[in-house]
Amino acid sequence: MSKWICIANQKGGVGKTTTAVNLSACLAEEGKRTLLIDLDPQGNASSGLGIKAGKKTVYEALLAECTLESTIEKTKQKKLFVSPSDIRLAGAELELAALQRREYRLRAAVEPIRDQFDFVVIDCPPSLGLLTVNALCAAQSVLVPIQCEYYALEGVSALMNTIQRVKRGLNPALEIEGVLLTMMDGRTNLCIQVVAEVKKHFKKQVFDTVIPRNVRLGEAPSHGLPIHQYDARSTGAEAYRALAREVLKRNA
Numbered sequence: 474m475s476k477w478i479c480i481a482n483q484k485g486g487v488g489k490t491t492t493a494v495n496l497s498a499c500l501a502e503e504g505k506r507t508l509l510i511d512l513d514p515q516g517n518a519s520s521g522l523g524i525k526a527g528k529k530t531v532y533e534a535l536l537a538e539c540t541l542e543s544t545i546e547k548t549k550q551k552k553l554f555v556s557p558s559d560i561r562l563a564g565a566e567l568e569l570a571a572l573q574r575r576e577y578r579l580r581a582a583v584e585p586i587r588d589q590f591d592f593v594v595i596d597c598p599p600s601l602g603l604l605t606v607n608a609l610c611a612a613q614s615v616l617v618p619i620q621c622e623y624y625a626l627e628g629v630s631a632l633m634n635t636i637q638r639v640k641r642g643l644n645p646a647l648e649i650e651g652v653l654l655t656m657m658d659g660r661t662n663l664c665i666q667v668v669a670e671v672k673k674h675f676k677k678q679v680f681d682t683v684i685p686r687n688v689r690l691g692e693a694p695s696h697g698l699p700i701h702q703y704d705a706r707s708t709g710a711e712a713y714r715a716l717a718r719e720v721l722k723r724n725a
Contacts, residue, residue: 474588475590475592475615476614477592477593477611478594478613479594479595479605479609479612479616480492481597481609481619482597482599482617483605483628483631483632484505484599484620484628485599487599487618487655487656488618488620488653489539489599490507490517490518491694492684492713492716493518493594493595494521494596494702495690495701495709495713496692497509497553497594498548499599499701499713499714499716499717500568500591500592500720500721501550501552502701503717503718504552506552506589506591507552507553507554507590508554508555508556508589508593508594508596509522509553509555509556510531510555510556510583510585510594511531511555511557511558511596511704512531512595512597512598512607513596513597513598513605514563514598515560515703516557516558516559516560516566517694518558518596519557519558519559520521520618521657521693521694521697522549523548523698524548524557524615524697526557529543529544530544530556530561530562531556531562535565535578535579535582535607536568536569536572536578536696541556541583541585544556544557549702550702562604564682569603569607572660574605576603578607579608583611583624588646601631601632602710606639607708609635609639610644611642612644612647613646613648614646615647615649615652616650616651616654617629617632617649617653618653619655619671621654621656621663621667622656626674634664649663649679650719650720651719651723652671652675652679653679653716654668654681654683656685658685658686658687662708668683676712681719684709684712685708685709687707687708687709687712689707689709689710690707700713701714
């Protein structure tokens with residue numbers, strides 16, 4: 474039985490794609506056959522793993538012009554696979570709006586290969602549009618990255634409301650996988666205050682693992698590598714390995 478996790482936050486720049494790429498890669502490193510679905514038209518999750526989208530992408534699979542399986546590419550990480558996207562996906566919101574069961578297009582596309590993977594991780598765009606709703610309808614849980622900054626909780630309530638609406642009307646099985654604090658700088662009082670505020674708000678839903686600010690995390694995508702392959706000893710690599718182990722423990 475595979476676990477489907479979508480990584481969502483409509484606020485950009487919170488480490489969403491970085492988390493999608495590196496959590497997927499570290500789950501694969503732990504021996505779990507993992508598929509990363511790039512549902513962001515920017516295609517950063519794909520390029521961050523050295524994958525260039527070809528003629529068949531998530532876009533064509535959503536429109537049922539091809540199977541999702543035919544879009545899947547191997548990566549340099551053993552047991553990690555990617556269904557890539559590119560800018561063509563930007564037009565999908567309008568095209569999907571006219572289709573029947575538009576919220577379930579991704580679920581229908583992934584269903585035939587559900588049992589081929591231990592984990593399916595979906596990187597959502599920074600919005601609460603139809604693409605994100607498709608991810609929420611396909612997933613079993615949502616991982617929410619929150620940046621350790623002053624406006625950390627701004628907009629999160631809108632995301633939580635969307636999750637609850639999807640749970641009530643479209644996907645009753647949807648749960649919160651956890652809230653992940655990212656870009657942590659423990660030297661600043663502000664970060665420490667934000668961590669305390671987020672933990673007070675979300676309580677046990679907050680992961681013990683906190684992702685630090687790390688230059689190497691920012692460099693890795695330009696080399697098309699996850700952080701643990703780019704710099705295995707960096708604090709970023711250690712943090713995402715710890716997150717993968719925590720996710721595995723929660724799903725044991």
